[in-house]
Amino acid sequence: MRKFLVAATAALFVVGAPVAVLAQAPAAAPALTTGKMIYTSAGQRLAPVYRVNAAGDAQIILNGKLVTIPASTLSEAEGKLTTSLSRKEVSQAR
Structure with a gap:
């Protein structure tokens, strides 16, 4: 019985670990690639990356x-x- 409890507890930790990691993950960063156009929040084109x-x-x-x-x-x-x-x-930034 004790072996079963140890195995069940270990399984819960292994299964629960990815959930905890996903809950703490920050919002996905946008895909920055060279050549992709950047726009202002008003919709104006700035320049490509x-x-x-x-x-x-x-x-x-x-x-x-x-x-x-x-x-x-x-x-x-x-x-x-x-x-x-x-x-x-943006134009005043360095």
């Missing part, structure tokens, strides 16, 4: 400058990569 840095932030070339858009401001809406920043805020 030039590259993705090591931190996962998107970098674009805007008005001849390399601008980094933080990944925390990016989301995917209706298949479009959208930032919560305005065009003015």
Whole structure:
């Protein structure tokens, strides 16, 4: 009987582990790929992704400058990569 209880308890831990991991997982990050267009929340086109840095932030070339858009401001809406920043805020970023 004791072996059964140990096995049943172990099985519950193994089965319950993925559920706990899934519950703690953050929202899925948008797929950042080179060349994908970034839009403002107002629907204006900004620029295509030039590259993705090591931190996962998107970098674009805007008005001849390399601008980094933080990944925390990016989301995917209706298949479009959208930032919560305005065009003015992006152009003032470094």
